[in-house]
Amino acid sequence: MSKNQHGLARGLTNYGDMDFSLYLRRANAASMGYGKEILGKPVVGIGDTGSGFNNCHRHMPELIEAVKRGVLMAGGLPIVFPTISLGETFLSPTSMMYRNLMSMDTEEMINAQPMDAAVLIGGCDKTLPAQLMGAANSKIPVISLITGPQLTGHSEGERLGACTDCRRFWAKFRAAEIDEAGIEKIESRLVTTSGTCAVMGTASTMACITETLGMALPGTAAIPAIHADRLRAAEASGAQAAYLAQIDPDKQLIPKKIITPASVENALRILLAVGGSTNAIIHLTAIAGRLGIPIPLQQLNKLSDETPVLIDLKPTGDHYMEDLFKAGGLGVVLRELKPLLNLDCLSVTGETLSERLKSEPAYVNREVVRSFDQPIQKMGGLVSLFGSLAPGGAILKRSAADPTLFESEGKAVVFNSLEDLAKRIDDPDLEVEAHDILVLQNAGPMSDAAMPEAGYLPIPKKLAQSGVKDMIRISDARMSGTAYGTIVLHVTPEAAVGGPLSLVKNGDKIKISVKNRSIDLLVDEAELDNRRQKLVSNVKTKYNRGYKKLYYETVLQADGGCDFDFLRDPSLLKNETKTGGD
Numbered sequence: 001m002s003k004n005q006h007g008l009a010r011g012l013t014n015y016g017d018m019d020f021s022l023y024l025r026r027a028n029a030a031s032m033g034y035g036k037e038i039l040g041k042p043v044v045g046i047g048d049t050g051s052g053f054n055n056c057h058r059h060m061p062e063l064i065e066a067v068k069r070g071v072l073m074a075g076g077l078p079i080v081f082p083t084i085s086l087g088e089t090f091l092s093p094t095s096m097m098y099r100n101l102m103s104m105d106t107e108e109m110i111n112a113q114p115m116d117a118a119v120l121i122g123g124c125d126k127t128l129p130a131q132l133m134g135a136a137n138s139k140i141p142v143i144s145l146i147t148g149p150q151l152t153g154h155s156e157g158e159r160l161g162a163c164t165d166c167r168r169f170w171a172k173f174r175a176a177e178i179d180e181a182g183i184e185k186i187e188s189r190l191v192t193t194s195g196t197c198a199v200m201g202t203a204s205t206m207a208c209i210t211e212t213l214g215m216a217l218p219g220t221a222a223i224p225a226i227h228a229d230r231l232r233a234a235e236a237s238g239a240q241a242a243y244l245a246q247i248d249p250d251k252q253l254i255p256k257k258i259i260t261p262a263s264v265e266n267a268l269r270i271l272l273a274v275g276g277s278t279n280a281i282i283h284l285t286a287i288a289g290r291l292g293i294p295i296p297l298q299q300l301n302k303l304s305d306e307t308p309v310l311i312d313l314k315p316t317g318d319h320y321m322e323d324l325f326k327a328g329g330l331g332v333v334l335r336e337l338k339p340l341l342n343l344d345c346l347s348v349t350g351e352t353l354s355e356r357l358k359s360e361p362a363y364v365n366r367e368v369v370r371s372f373d374q375p376i377q378k379m380g381g382l383v384s385l386f387g388s389l390a391p392g393g394a395i396l397k398r399s400a401a402d403p404t405l406f407e408s409e410g411k412a413v414v415f416n417s418l419e420d421l422a423k424r425i426d427d428p429d430l431e432v433e434a435h436d437i438l439v440l441q442n443a444g445p446m447s448d449a450a451m452p453e454a455g456y457l458p459i460p461k462k463l464a465q466s467g468v469k470d471m472i473r474i475s476d477a478r479m480s481g482t483a484y485g486t487i488v489l490h491v492t493p494e495a496a497v498g499g500p501l502s503l504v505k506n507g508d509k510i511k512i513s514v515k516n517r518s519i520d521l522l523v524d525e526a527e528l529d530n531r532r533q534k535l536v537s538n539v540k541t542k543y544n545r546g547y548k549k550l551y552y553e554t555v556l557q558a559d560g561g562c563d564f565d566f567l568r569d570p571s572l573l574k575n576e577t578k579t580g581g582d
């Protein structure tokens with residue numbers, strides 16, 4: 001009997017007799033109808049994240065069929081395996097709580113099952129990051145197949161795409177600009193096809209980052225979910241994975257040869273140039289952190305100063321992902337950024353970025369992707385702020401914010417939880433004025449809410465109805481990549497672990513300066529000490545079993561990518577904000 005540790009013979013189940021283990025495995029595999037010849041082929045595992053609770057992955061079955069076709073064509077045996085799927089709007093308290101669980105599921109199933117390469121299919125916000133986190137330390141080649149964005153819908157001649165337009169219409173409804181019937185009519189026209197949100201939200205940003213890292217085939221980030229090219233990309237991903245599975249094990253193109261400090265820097269550049277989601281900085285920090293690659297927020301600021309915003313997509317601009325596809329795709333943006341990129345980085349094709357860019361067509365639609373010399377904004381979409389309110393940093397998506405609010409000092413109007421926010425934000429007696437600063441506490445990773453996308457605090461109804469469209473809002477929460485406004489997020493350390501955010505009281509003065517990258521609470525130290533003494537810890541202790549116990553005992557702050565401490569490379573932990581967990 002062969003001792004070859006490839007294909008189905010990899011990682012045998014231990015019954016104390018390895019020859020018997022292989023015999024038993026082959027007998028069970030044969031029961032699924034496979035013939036002897038195909039059972040001897042290299043195995044390509046296909047990570048299936050289809051779920052009735054994930055509308056963005058509705059087209060998973062046809063993607064899987066196309067990947068299988070590619071694997072067979074290239075001489076491999078495709079075997080589909082399920083993992084957890086995270087449908088963004090179907091999970092409570094938030095999909096973010098389960099990203100690390102999905103990453104563990106993915107990592108362990110790649111390791112524990114006999115496969116020589118894998119294609120992981122994902123798209124909805126947390127799924128691609130979870131899969132990349134899970135794949136980072138893999139000993140076999142892994143290719144990401146992105147599910148692709150939705151096409152836009154229409155209502156009475158107006159083009160609509162999830163979910164920037166969902167928020168825009170909801171804001172109109174809150175401001176009484178449209179009525180109940182109007183908002184109901186729009187509901188079924190916002191999300192009209194399978195695929196991920198149609199704008200440069202978190203899913204699209206992560207798709208662009210995945211392609212830039214080199215973990216997906218070139219040119220695949222922006223192909224719409226239901227386009228035939230998406231199926232061709234699936235077929236090509238399957239074929240490439242089967243090819244990689246047959247390379248000499250010592251020369252295999254495993255993820256750690258692709259996700260390197262240089263490719264992570266390229267991914268940060270792309271995040272900034274596409275005006276991408278604030279969530280992506282947390283996810284990229286977590287992915288890189290699995291391989292010991294740090295992403296200090298100071299590095300983000302340096303890159304942001306040098307990297308222009310080049311694409312005109314919502315929520316920063318006017319277009320949608322399908323327009324980026326038609327305009328030439330992500331390759332156009334990479335070509336414009338070429339002088340700033342590390343061109344020696346490898347992708348899953350085995351080609352360098354330099355080789356890739358030489359071979360691509362030159363077409364571009366300048367309405368959607370601008371040139372490096374005539375950018376939409378001269379500096380990158382994100383900026384991190386530091387100061388007495390956020391010693392570990394905070395994030396502002398300046399490309400989607402109101403520049404007139406960038407140098408501001410205002411009075412804090414504080415909500416101490418999401419429940420408090422929901423109860424009082426529309427109270428006609430709420431003492432708030434347009435130039436005040438809304439502050440939300442206890443919505444960070446260690447809070448009850450587990451860092452939901454709640455940082456887009458609604459404008460208090462009485463101000464919305466008087467025409468106020470934007471205010472400074474500060475929290476330890478996250479924000480959907482499809483949202484916009486002058487919103488400071490991921491304040492670190494968070495309120496629930498006693499960060500300075502927890503000390504803010506109504507009427508305190510807060511000063512923000514985007515120019516100086518600063519965010520400060522203007523309260524004297526003695527008074528803050530006094531408040532600190534009286535602080536009651538909000539750190540979760542009520543879970544004594546199950547996944548939530550693991551979550552609250554090990555989740556890191558935003559500067560650690562909100563990963564679990566035992567999954568992050570230990571070399572990074574000493575420089576990051578300590579979690580409040582024991």
Ligand code: FES
Nearest residue numbers: 056124196197203
């Ligand atoms: Fe899945 Fe937006 S809800 S990507």
